[in-house]
Amino acid sequence: MRHIAASPDFREGFTEMLPACLGLVPFGAVCGVGAAAAGADMWTALGMSMIMFSGAAQILASQLLAEGAPFAVVVLTCFVAGLRFLMYSAAMAPYLKSLPARWQNALAFLLTDQAFAASIRRFDAKHDPRGGALHFLGGGLALWGCWQVTNMIGYFAGNLIPARWSLDFAVPLCFIALVAPHLDRLPTIAAAASAAFAVFALAGLPMKLNLIAAGLCGIVVGTLVDFARERWTAR
Amino acid sequence: MDRALTLWAVIVIVGALNYLSRLSFIAFFAQRQMPPLLARALRYVPAAMLTALVLPMVVVGAPSVATLASPRVIAASVAAVVGYFTHNTLATMSVGMAVLWGLEAVLR
Numbered sequence: 001m002r003h004i005a006a007s008p009d010f011r012e013g014f015t016e017m018l019p020a021c022l023g024l025v026p027f028g029a030v031c032g033v034g035a036a037a038a039g040a041d042m043w044t045a046l047g048m049s050m051i052m053f054s055g056a057a058q059i060l061a062s063q064l065l066a067e068g069a070p071f072a073v074v075v076l077t078c079f080v081a082g083l084r085f086l087m088y089s090a091a092m093a094p095y096l097k098s099l100p101a102r103w104q105n106a107l108a109f110l111l112t113d114q115a116f117a118a119s120i121r122r123f124d125a126k127h128d129p130r131g132g133a134l135h136f137l138g139g140g141l142a143l144w145g146c147w148q149v150t151n152m153i154g155y156f157a158g159n160l161i162p163a164r165w166s167l168d169f170a171v172p173l174c175f176i177a178l179v180a181p182h183l184d185r186l187p188t189i190a191a192a193a194s195a196a197f198a199v200f201a202l203a204g205l206p207m208k209l210n211l212i213a214a215g216l217c218g219i220v221v222g223t224l225v226d227f228a229r230e231r232w233t234a235r
Numbered sequence: 236m237d238r239a240l241t242l243w244a245v246i247v248i249v250g251a252l253n254y255l256s257r258l259s260f261i262a263f264f265a266q267r268q269m270p271p272l273l274a275r276a277l278r279y280v281p282a283a284m285l286t287a288l289v290l291p292m293v294v295v296g297a298p299s300v301a302t303l304a305s306p307r308v309i310a311a312s313v314a315a316v317v318g319y320f321t322h323n324t325l326a327t328m329s330v331g332m333a334v335l336w337g338l339e340a341v342l343r
Binding site: 020023038039040041044047048051053054056057061074075080081083084085087092096101104108164169172174176178180181182183184188192195196199203210211221222223226227 | 282293
């Protein structure tokens with residue numbers, strides 16, 4: 001273990017992730033506040049952040065449970081929001097192919113939006129699977145550790161933070177930071193726009209089913225526009 | 236169902252589903268090509284799903300002139316523009332929070 005932590009690639013990955021960790025402080029804190037609002041005790045809140053390890057899933061689960069949504073709807077909504085991990089997994093797979101299974105299993109657990117973005121950059125820049133994996137591990141562990149601390153800060157200190165700081169606004173901002181850079185292709189814009197329309201048009205659906213329905217609607221529209229554009233340019 | 240039990244059931248099941256999604260192509264389908272239709276559809280999951288999650292957090296109630304001219308909507312729009320051009324999480328979030336605080340201070 002010690003030789004891993006001492007490797008320059010691991011350290012580089014770890015330190016490179018620290019600015020992103022700073023950006024996650026309010027997000028993690030809001031997740032902790034959400035867990036407290038959903039009636040979780042300390043260990044349950046810690047279980048959420050350690051095991052689910054996904055801000056979107058944690059926020060959705062807390063909000064839906066606090067509003068009394070049925071169990072199946074909570075699980076389904078979190079699962080659909082987590083489908084993006086399939087895409088990250090597929091994009092990451094070629095780089096991790098040559099690694100032992102235990103490395104693959106460990107790195108998969110640490111695969112998040114931020115870790116994915118940072119590691120793909122690194123794997124593309126240098127052709128070195130082992131160094132890239134160590135870099136990934138360093139960044140992933142930095143994020144995971146920071147995530148537990150910030151969630152606990154939110155859980156315990158959440159009610160000390162004045163409401164007029166509007167800290168909850170950090171959650172949509174964090175998602176906006178993830179989405180906005182990708183809105184430069186027509187199909188992606190169409191996916192976002194149709195999801196935006198559907199989430200309000202279907203707001204009358206019970207149990208917050210409008211979130212899933214709008215997400216699926218956006219995925220379908222984005223895919224169709226992608227196909228249509230391909231046919232159009234092929235002509 | 237008891238509240239604590241429900242929470243733990245959600246944690247374990249969603250945690251497992253998320254882990255399996257993360258592991259899917261790295262471990263199980265490593266030797267297999269992703270079906271082209273699935274690959275294409277998955278490309279639009281973040282834009283569609285995250286947009287659907289974000290908007291109800293920003294726009295309070297049904298969209299109308301009154302709800303769309305709120306400080307939150309303006310701050311979120313400015314943040315989106317910053318994110319689009321800078322690709323920088325920290326800059327996007329700082330500008331978004333700063334605009335929200337500024338507008339709320341002015342409007343108070």
